Amino acid sequence: MPADLGPEKARKPRADAERNRQKLLNAARAAFTAQGGLVSMEEVARTAGVGIGTLYRHFPTRDGLLVEVYRGEIARLCQEAELLAATKTPLEALRAWLLLFVDHLADNIVLGDAVKATAGESKADATAQLLTALDILMDNPIAVGAMPDPGVESLDLLRALYGVATASPSSNWVGAARRMVDILIAGMDSRETSPNSA
Structure with missing residues (x-):
């Protein structure tokens, strides 16, 4: 041979x-x-x-398979954050990623809830990864002066969008969540001085 x-x-x-x-x-x-x-x-x-x-x-095990699938989805979102940060202006990258997060919820909210029920620690790890990616996307527009420091945490944004997704069984929540992205961006992009910043 x-x-x-x-x-x-x-x-x-x-x-x-x-x-x-x-x-x-x-x-x-x-x-x-x-x-x-x-x-x-x-x-x-x-x-x-x-x-x-x-x-x-x-x-x-089924739980192991479930967690691996969810980890793959989170890894994809984090990779998208890096790509957007490298190819779009900081504020555009932040908005685009939040819209991707809405799409992620639309596709994976049942999956995420299942992971939380069977492997809560893995869900917590995934949330930490998302927050790290989002922290960078929020810091970039502040650093270049495209957005004032809004005084909110990345987790606040994820909670707001997740809240819209779970507040109603209506299939219309995706549109509402996408509108919420623009509301959040507009609020953070306000050039007015916050009462707490004085």
Whole structure:
């Protein structure tokens, strides 16, 4: 057997395994987003087109799979924050990311609630990552003079948008949350001196 076939053969299982893992995460994300944490592992494997043994090799527990899917969504949001900060003006980047957060809630609010119910520590870690990303996006417009220091915390913004998302079962909340982004930006962008800043 030629010597150069050995490494190639060794690489193929890893590539196949990574493809299967991604299929499972994609299938699980769709299922968890629609149904929360009660989706069966069998359903995820069937949707991904892999055997149940393959699923359990990658994700031994449903909670572990649930957390991994949610971590992927949070990582994507944090990456978007970096990209926006590098390609848009500071105030535009902040607004664009808050709108992405609204979209994230629309797609993943059921998933996030399921993670909180089954693995609260992971949800807390995810929130900390989001706050770190948002802190930078809030600091940038202040640093360049595009926005005065609004005297609010990043968590205040996330809570405001999450509150709109959960205040009513109406499907219209996404539009309301997107309008809230503009209200928040307008309020923070006010050039008037706050009574507390004197």
